[in-house]
Amino acid sequence: MGEFDFIDRSHSNAEKHTLKQKLFGTQEVLPMWVADMDIATPACILDAVRQRVEHPIIGYEIMAESAYGAQCDWVNRHHRWRMEREWLSYSPSVVASIGCAIRAFSDEGDEVIVQSPVYPPFYDMVRKNNRKLVLNPLIQEDSGNYRFDVEDLKSKITSKTKLLLLCSPHNPVGRVWARDELIALGELCVQNGIVIISDEVHCDIIFPENTHVPLASISQGISESTVTLLGPGKTFNMAGFSISTVVIASSQLRERYRKEQHKVHYGDGAVLSHVAFEAAYTHGDVWHAGLLRHLSANREMIEKWCRLHPLIGFYKPQGTYLAWLDCRALKMGDRELREFFVKEAGLGLSAGLSFGKEGSGHMRLNFAVANDVLRKALEQLSHALERNGYG
Ligand SMILES: Cc1ncc(COP(=O)(O)O)c(C=O)c1O
Incomplete structure (x- = not known):
């Protein structure tokens, strides 16, 4: 090439x-x-970091509003979802955010649904936080295509089911979930008071003829029950900057999440990562x-x-x-x-x-x-x- x-x-x-x-x-x-x-990693990111290093102090900094704005603009441009700035907060890792959300929205012994096969830390986060793992395996059709098993999901929901971990697009099976599939899943969770943690970190690697639909963009009801995890790590090959965001539209869920987040005190992250993040979403198209x-x-x-x-x-x-x-x-x-x-x-x-x-x-x-x-x-x-x- x-x-x-x-x-x-x-x-x-x-x-x-x-x-x-x-x-x-x-x-x-x-x-x-x-x-x-x-x-x-794209030159626009490395150049921005080089430029920042010209300033001789790498101290505590908070992430610039313009950096969050750049991500909101990118998501709107690429995925037609208008996120509001106040929904977003910094996280050093998508997996850490999953752990934090599990603690924020469930108690020990509660049930968390995972759609297997899936990225292994999904299981780890449920188990290590002493929640009960409930599997809702994907169905593989004769064509090889994977899909959700909504009937199985319905049968597994109990009064203890508090969360569903969604991987969208799905690692490892490579599905980009279609809008109607997400609606069926999302509505079922809303009806049962289940919060969905939607890990959308692979959402920018989408092949022609497929469209990534951010779960929380579907309807107000689904949006109010969803915690979306986004980040530039996969898209721009910059995982080493350890920077991602947690997007929560519901003020009530946001408050519960942030209370939990404050307990681990990872602050606002590292300045070179902030600069890299903003450059990626601004100049990376x-x-x-x-x-x-x-x-x-x-x-x-x-x-x-x-x-x-x-x-x-x-x-x-x-x-x-x-x-x-x-x-x-x-x-x-x-x-x-x-x-x-x-x-x-x-x-x-x-x-x-x-x-x-x-x-x-x-x-x-x-x-x-x-x-x-x-x-x-x-x-x-x-x-x-x-x-x-x-x-
Ligand atoms: C679905 C998914 N979520 C999260 C991550 C890792 O995210 P982070 O490094 O920000 O914890 C990966 C990395 O492979 C992944 O595939």
């Missing part, structure tokens, strides 16, 4: 490299697991459009490869840069599958089982890498399949 700088991060502290030994038992894997990219072109090309490459290797099932993700590979036709156990990817294919992917038992037999591949790196990874996988009689 030539549009981006791809960075060799093997001599940095990048998690994808430093944790190779621990996760895969070897250094000899091409790491394609943790959800960040090998693409340089052109870079972002290029990113989507690059990721679309990689998504096509995987699709073509899977057509030639029918034992690996692939339901094209509608959003996210994560490919959810269905390897069940290889008929391996989960441990064997993982070892096959590491030892035979030399690939460090996320094991499907880590997303819940519904992820058994799957592997998640992060395709936010250079085209050449992806091609090499797929070649390694082709050779491994052939060598082991799956060709």
Whole structure:
């Protein structure tokens, strides 16, 4: 593509490299697991940070109103949702916000619904906060498409059910939930007094013909029951700045959330992150459009490869840069599958089982890498399949 700088991060502290030994038992894997990219963070962000460093004091600062304004404008421009400034507050991490919201809107022993398979910290936050995890697994249709199971959800709601954790778009299955699906889910939660924590951190990685609908933009009723988590970390490959926002339209929920947030005292974050955040949402449009072109090309490459290797099932993700590979036709156990990817294919992917038992037999591949790196990874996988009689 030539549009981006791809960075060799093997001599940095990048998690994808430093944790190779621990996760895969070897250094000899091409790491394609943790959800960040090998693409340089946009120059507009790095320039803004460089400029800020010209000022010799990096002290306590509060986030500028213009930074929140830049995010509101971005969300309105890209997702047609008019957030009001007073709904927003700073958070250093989306996962930390999930934990905080769980404590704010439920008590120990209350039930929290999670739609499996899903990003593993969803489970951790429920368990570590001593709430009861209630699974509402996604349904997989014969086409490979995943959808909500609203009937199952209805049957699982009790007087103890206080929260539902929504992943939108969904990591790992790549669904961009459609408006009517979100309405059905949202209305059911409103009717039952369930607060929805909507993690929309992947909302800017959406492929053509799909539209991300912010849950809270659907109706006043749903908006009043929703806590939306947003951030520039995935969109602009700037997770290391540890900055995101919590968006709550209901003043009552906002007050409860902020009371809980004050207990952990993470203040207003770090000044260089504020600057990076504002620059991203103000100047990042052109870079972002290029990113989507690059990721679309990689998504096509995987699709073509899977057509030639029918034992690996692939339901094209509608959003996210994560490919959810269905390897069940290889008929391996989960441990064997993982070892096959590491030892035979030399690939460090996320094991499907880590997303819940519904992820058994799957592997998640992060395709936010250079085209050449992806091609090499797929070649390694082709050779491994052939060598082991799956060709
Ligand atoms: C769905 C989802 N939520 C949250 C995060 C992490 O957010 P943070 O680093 O801000 O805690 C990730 C990272 O992969 C993610 O996929």
